Amino acid sequence: MIILTLNCGSSSAKYQLYDWSTKKGLATGIVERVGIEGSVIIHKVPGKEELKVLHPCPSHVEAIQLIMDTLVDPEKGAIASMDEVKAVGHRVVHGGEKFKKSVIVDDAVLEEFRSIQSLAPLHNPANIMGIEAARTVLPGVPHCAIMDTAWHQTMPSMAYTxxxxxxxxxxxxxxxxxxxxxxFLYTAKRAAVLLGKDPFETNVVIAHIGNGASVCAVKNGVSVDTSMGLTPLEGLIMGTRCGDIDPAIPFYMMNRTGMSPADMENTLNKKSGVLGITERFVDRRDIEDAAAQGDELAQLSIDAEGYRIRKYIGAYAAATGGIDAVVFTAGVGERGPQVRTVALRGLSYMGITIDEERNELSMTRNAETVITTDDSPVKAFVIPTDEELVMTEDTYALVQGTYDVHTNFTYSFQKPDYVNAERAASVGKDCAKRPGLDKIIVTPPASKA
Structure with a gap:
């Protein structure tokens, strides 16, 4: 069975084509600037040269049609016909309280998503547009919704109120x-594998650090608290989002400057975070380079972002009653050693002792690594996330009628001998570029010789 997964943002559409029978990705890509002049598709097929083509996409309908046309292109494509696609999985950011697990989309489900659009005005409308467009282009296959919020439905009322x-x-x-x-689902399950523990006897704190960033407290394998709130604005310092602030600040600044509510919302979401602190950078690599050249605001940004993460690690270790590991994931979590250093600084009293050399070496999307010392009772892992695999497995199981909430369902990546073939094929290049990286790659205990 070939499964297509789609992740539609307000002006983009990411995709992955996956062959379930061979357990291999056939193609990945993104259409950028949807609804904006200069729309472009960036398309990758293993073994073929990357394709980048400008193509007008005034809406998600055209973007998804472009994806379909590219996937079946005789030279650059991955399949002969879209008839080979038997199911489509869609990322939906906000599922409200109704959805505790992934679902097959019908008209009633779509109407429920529309009814809660106000809870995620920057995300859900785009998700809905993507589903509607894909159902128009591919009307004869099941479409499934995989929701970010479903994982957190195990939080107790004292945490979410x-x-x-x-x-x-x-x-x-x-x-x-x-x-x-x-x-969080993927990395929590993988952390349990790396620790050699039953996932439902495992406590971890996971830091998903990218342009958007949040922390999750996982107790006995389920989410019990998380840093983002009603919307994705609360919590950590992010690329352009402020995270936690005194709620009186917006009123104070609106009174002082005459800013409108719309201006303030735009500032908190799009002009704050590390961009607000540095006044010019969003990409953490640019910030690290500037800090190395003596830019004080860039260094302040690194220190403030890492410090905020550290506070959440401590709080969530207390909330879970003690942790087995801290996990870093997503773009900055996987490739940002400076932020990780600040986040773990001074936590040896909790049993977390960072190994600076290991931390500097750990910059790969193709392997799971450990960045604490061998004698550190609480490990710090860097686990490259794989949201597309979760979406694919949920979609397959929904179509087959075997799917259930994650506490009653076992994913392929929970097995100690699980291997991501594409990452395994690429990690050698990373090790060649970073001598010593191979020494910090974690092997699950059950699969050790």
Missing amino acids: YALPYSWYRDHGVRRYGFHGTS
Whole structure:
């Protein structure tokens, strides 16, 4: 069975084509600048040269049609016909309280997503547009929704309830929901494998650090708290989002400057975070380079971002009653040693002792590594996330009728002998570039000789 997964943002559409029978990815790519002049598709097929083509995409319908046309292109494509695609999995950022697991999309499910659009105004409309467009282009196959919020439905009420008028929750759904659920699910299960433990006897704190960033407290294998809230604005310092602030600040600045509510929302979401601190950078690599050249605001950004993560690690270790490991994942988590250093600094009293050499070596998307010392009772792992695999496995199981909530369902990557073939084929190049990297790659205990 060939499965297509789609992750539609407000102006983009990411995709992956996966062959379930061979357990291999056939193609990946993204259409950027959807609805904006200069739309472009970047398309990758293993063994073929990367394709980058400008093509007008005034809406997601055209973007998804472009993806389909590219996938079946005789020279650059991966399959002969779209008839080979038997199911489509869609990322949906916000599923509200109704959805505790992935679902097959029908008209009723789509209507439910529309009813909660106000909870994620920057994300859900694009997700819905993507589903509608894909159902138009591929009407004869099942479409499945995999929701970021579903993973966090195990949070207790004391964790998701805000100290606000309770009627706001009862009447308007104002509560903590949390996001990055597919990433947390994957990395929580993989951390248990690396520790050689039953996932439901494992406590970890996971830091998903990218342009969007959040932390999750995992106790006995399920989410019990997370840093993002009603929306993806709360919590950590992010690329352009402020994270935790005094809630009086927006009112103070609106009164001082005359900013409108729309201006303030735009500032908090798109002009804050590390961009706000540095006043010019979003990419953490640019920030690290600037800090190395003596830019004080760049260094402040690194210190502040890492410090915020460290506070959450401590808080969530307390919330879980003690942890087995800290996990870093996503773009910065996987490739940002400076932020990781600050985040773990001074945590030896908790049993976490960072190995600076290992931390500097750990910059790969193709292997799981350990960045703490051998005698550190609590490990710090860097685990490259694989949200697309979660989406693919959920979609396959939904179509087959074998799917259930993750506490009653076993994924392929939970097995000690699981290997991502594409990453395994690429890790050798990373090791050649970074001598010593091979020494910090983690082998699951059950598969050791």
